[in-house]
Amino acid sequence: MQKILDIDITIIGLGLIGGSYAMAFKEINSGHIWGVDTNENTLKKAANMKIIDEGYGDFSAHIPIKKSDLVIIAVYPQAAVKIIKNNVKNFKKGAIITDVLGIKGNNIDVIQEILGEHNAEFIGGHPMAGKESSGLEYASKDIFNGANYVLTPTKKNKKHTVDYMEDLIRKIGFKNISIVTPEKHDELIAVTSQLPHAIALSLMNSKGVDKSIKNFIGGSFKDESRVAKINPELWCELFMSNKKFLLKAICDFQESIADIKAAVESEDCERLKTIMKNASLKKGELN
Amino acid sequence: MQKILDIDITIIGLGLIGGSYAMAFKEINSGHIWGVDTNENTLKKAANMKIIDEGYGDFSAHIPIKKSDLVIIAVYPQAAVKIIKNNVKNFKKGAIITDVLGIKGNNIDVIQEILGEHNAEFIGGHPMAGKESSGLEYASKDIFNGANYVLTPTKKNKKHTVDYMEDLIRKIGFKNISIVTPEKHDELIAVTSQLPHAIALSLMNSKGVDKSIKNFIGGSFKDESRVAKINPELWCELFMSNKKFLLKAICDFQESIADIKAAVESEDCERLKTIMKNASLKKGELN
Known part of the structure; x- marks a missing residue:
């Protein structure tokens, strides 16, 4: 497939969804794709599958984050907040951070509050794709094909960022992209x-x-x-x-x-x- | 596919299930397959699809029934009882009659009572296969592949008939065949x-x-x-x-x-x- 994208991406959490993102972006992106996971075996597996360029443990997440234009956080709600907190000064200037969580609650407010006036911008996202099994071994870029995606910007998000994300998400196969508030x-x-x-x-x-x-x-x-x-x-x-x-x-x-x-x-x-x-x-x- | 069966069959009601039976038997049976339906277009369509040898309207159902070793009734509960009543003297000696109804209730008792000591034997069956759309145009023999099938014999059924049906059903693709009372x-x-x-x-x-x-x-x-x-x-x-x-x-x-x-x-x-x-x-x- 033609490489229609050239950005550096860090994916945090290489489970079913994170792994599927890695696969989908690997196919269209000529920039780097780095993976962060607490499980060393998962990182090795992802590297062997050639869906990431390099894997990093939790404590060295800052290494790829510092260089990434896009950071996708595909871990549990509480872990997501913790990662942002720990890396608040590590995000690259102008970087976009997004999540994949099925429920937004007040997480986005909390995260945007943590980020404050720092370099990076967080925008909530929810890929409505999944499988009844979890883990990297079930990951597949095909689960995104034709699926629904919800973007949940707040007043703190720039219009340009919303448009950029919409375009990006469409590139990896999502079809209907809805833009609503986190509460809706x-x-x-x-x-x-x-x-x-x-x-x-x-x-x-x-x-x-x-x-x-x-x-x-x-x-x-x-x-x-x-x-x-x-x-x-x-x-x-x-x-x-x-x-x-x-x-x-x-x-x-x-x-x-x-x-x-x-x-x-x-x-x-x-x-x-x-x-x-x-x-x-x-x-x-x-x- | 090899023709591993040689019997004459009448299928009453060429909807999704009846049509699928016609297709499935057409592939393995060298005997006749006749269709009965109240809708003339359906009969024409089935003939065009070459899944029946000939089609008959409701009032001439007795013509194929008289010659059939197996009669499959794939219509609504009340219509099924009516057809048996109308043809009680038309069934061939030794013929097996079966239905496809999802609920047995006291229908089987009623039907076996109607048949009495006549030539044919009725045994209840339920192919656990379907689609969310009805009608011949959605029929497909594939819906039977690997599906569950329930046979509901009563004390009036011969063991030989149960065994024969079990074998027949397996031949058209069903996998797990359960034998229980109509009530169970x-x-x-x-x-x-x-x-x-x-x-x-x-x-x-x-x-x-x-x-x-x-x-x-x-x-x-x-x-x-x-x-x-x-x-x-x-x-x-x-x-x-x-x-x-x-x-x-x-x-x-x-x-x-x-x-x-x-x-x-x-x-x-x-x-x-x-x-x-x-x-x-x-x-x-x-x-």
């Missing part, structure tokens, strides 16, 4: 990502769901339980940091399934068919 | 198929789910809402005829999602992580 992002994501995860977990934990049903599973159950294979540490942090919106989404869903239950209970076919038609129609609109 | 089938299917459909409908009908979320949808929402594109006539009949087991499955699921809500509400991380670990573990076991 969290409200929407509670419905489109956290609620489906809560549903998948609830389905798997339902009474009656055990090995005995294995050979009776069709596509609907398989699809709906897919994301139940979850990373509890990460998702607990994500759920808790979006408590307000997630609880609202769960309540709305509970009302909705109670409607179906009531229609079945009272054998109200007309009501049930209307529910089915509405859902079907809405699904069609969202495709 | 309905109990399990409430959990593995009807509940996931009720969930998908509820997700789509949740407040907050509308066009505005379109660009914020990731894989989890897409997968979990897939089957919300539903056939209301069929699924209303399926839901209502399995009322008891479906309501139980919904109740169990409601308890399960209430657990998650309570853990988030009280910010009980340990509880939430345990819920996530359990779900993840169970998902692993069912894969």
Whole structure:
């Protein structure tokens, strides 16, 4: 593929998402791509895969950061804040820092506060791509192809930075790029990502769901339980940091399934068919 | 592909499932495959696709039925009973009749009662394969490949018939074939198929789910809402005829999602992580 980009990039955290970024940028970027990870084996693996030029441990993160035009932070919320804090004076003048977190909460305010009037600019980002398995071994640039991406600038971000990021993200395969406030992002994501995860977990934990049903599973159950294979540490942090919106989404869903239950209970076919038609129609609109 | 079967087959109802059966048998069977459908265009289409040798309208169903070793009834529950009633004296001596219905209820008893001591033997079957779209144009023999199949014999079925069906079903690509009573089938299917459909409908009908979320949808929402594109006539009949087991499955699921809500509400991380670990573990076991 043609190298249409020439910047130096540091990716912090070479898991599924960080690793996929490394792959995607390696293909289009002629500049350096450095990786930072706490796990030495992961760094070796990434180097062997030739998706990074060099790997650095946590404590030497400043070495590539000092030279990078773009720093992508692909670690857990609390770790992300810590890295910025530790490197606040190390970012290159004019560098852009972004994250990949599924929930923004007040993290962006905290980070922008830490950075203050320093050289670098932080802009929140959320690649809506993933897999039910975590870790570098599952990374693939293909997960970004045609996927949705959300940019969450604040008043502190320059318009030029937002435009630059939008262009960059499009270059590695994302299709629909939305620009909303961090709070609006969290409200929407509670419905489109956290609620489906809560549903998948609830389905798997339902009474009656055990090995005995294995050979009776069709596509609907398989699809709906897919994301139940979850990373509890990460998702607990994500759920808790979006408590307000997630609880609202769960309540709305509970009302909705109670409607179906009531229609079945009272054998109200007309009501049930209307529910089915509405859902079907809405699904069609969202495709 | 080698023709490893030589029987004459009538398929009643050339929709998604009936059409897929026609395709699958056409590939391995050197005998005739006839199609019966109320829609003349569907019959023409199936003939053009060369997946049936000849098509018959509803009123001439007796013509192919009289000559068929196997009759597959792939229409709605009430229509299935009617067809058997109308053709009770037309079935060939020793013929096997089977259906494809997702819910068995007391249909099988009713049908076996109608057939009485006549020539043909009815055995219930449920191919756990499908698509979110219905109709012949979506039919594909591939949907059977590796899918689950449930046979629901009663005391009235001969062991030889059960074995014969099991072998036949395996020949067209199904993998795990389970043999259970019609009642056990309905109990399990409430959990593995009807509940996931009720969930998908509820997700789509949740407040907050509308066009505005379109660009914020990731894989989890897409997968979990897939089957919300539903056939209301069929699924209303399926839901209502399995009322008891479906309501139980919904109740169990409601308890399960209430657990998650309570853990988030009280910010009980340990509880939430345990819920996530359990779900993840169970998902692993069912894969």
